[in-house]
Amino acid sequence: MQRMKDQAIVANIGHFDNEIQVDALNAAKGVKKTNIKPQVDKYTFPDGHEIFLLAEGRLVNLGCATGHPSFVMSNSFSNQVLAQLDLWKNRDTYKVGVYVLPKKLDEEVARLHLQKIGVKLTRLSERQADYLGVPVDGPFKSENYRY
């Protein structure tokens, strides 16, 4: 960080603050820290050049703004609720392990968001579905498909 350009801005958007050496920066000899406002700090190095560290190295989009917009979070959180429902409904049969939700539910989550943005899905005919080897109502991709 010492070698970064004057007025450079440093930020992290990963979950934890361990992607930037904040402790080392704070402890560095001769480096002066000036707080500009909440979640914005200026560091001045002995040669006079300065860098800015946002949100003390914690995730910048939530530290300095308000995170992701509602529409995208609706997708993530719909998956969360379906996961909670699934864990509870099948609590007596689930074994300890790490699972992902079935593709059918993934497609369902997407489906729930299409109307809002004016999308009308095309529907396969039986013949087309047979040719592609997929059910008319999905899932449309194999487990290996990467989107």
Added chain:
Amino acid sequence: MEQSILERTKADYKVADISLADFGRKEISIAEKEMPGLMAIREKYAPQKPLAGVRITGSLHMTIQTAVLIETLTDLGASVRWASCNIFSTQDHAAAAIAKDGISVFAWKGESLEDYWRCTYRAISHLEGKGPQLVVDDGGDATLLIHKGYELEEGSDWAKTKSENKEEQVIKDLLLEIHRENPYRWHEIVKDWRGVSEETTTGVHRLYKMHQENRLLVPAINVNDSVTKSKFDNLYGCRHSLVDGLNRAMDVMLAGKVAVVCGYGDVGKGCAQSLRGQGARVVITEVDPINALQY
């Protein structure tokens, strides 16, 4: 703030300013219109109350969007307690609105690390000394605290070992404090725990590692790797909120600047698009040859 966060207060919530509740409620009602998935789930399941009486603990950024998630869970019948999963990520008006509606939320923007872990513990501590039956986790902090507490009671000496950083020491101090008060606390908490769903990449890594080491106590659902999560939230979410964060923090013109993005996964791709959209000249660093070859 004071140590009393461990004690039950009459109100059973802790937020920055409860008078922000009305503002929070207004923004929540805007968000509901933008969250058709959650609202459709409410419509479909609320009449049956499939989560009736289920004790849920959430450790996930206490934002306006999360408020809509919480109220979806309560609409489905759950009894919910919540903490944020980052010291800076709470939107105080969102927390206030949720608290005013009677949900036990422990979150404010700018918590100390000590407060943060105490808030997590209070979100885990349901009424009558019980623990959660389900956990909604983001980054895995609630899951980590429960596991480390349980392992301490099983004889692990982790809490007494030297810490690599301040936060690790804060966790250990809290666990030892709880252990002195009640050496069976975490076994009581774990007794009815039936599962966790995890929101993000980092937390998912932790879960797979715990499972490999045979330490995982409950079934876990990796929500992060649902396509409608990682290929949307991580990509389009960051595309929206990265420049939002930079602009609110610095208000500096991004066009013409050189921006370096470390990593070109879903998040890195979203960040690169975000900066490119503002006219920055974007440089990527990568270690993975496949990601490095992508456009």
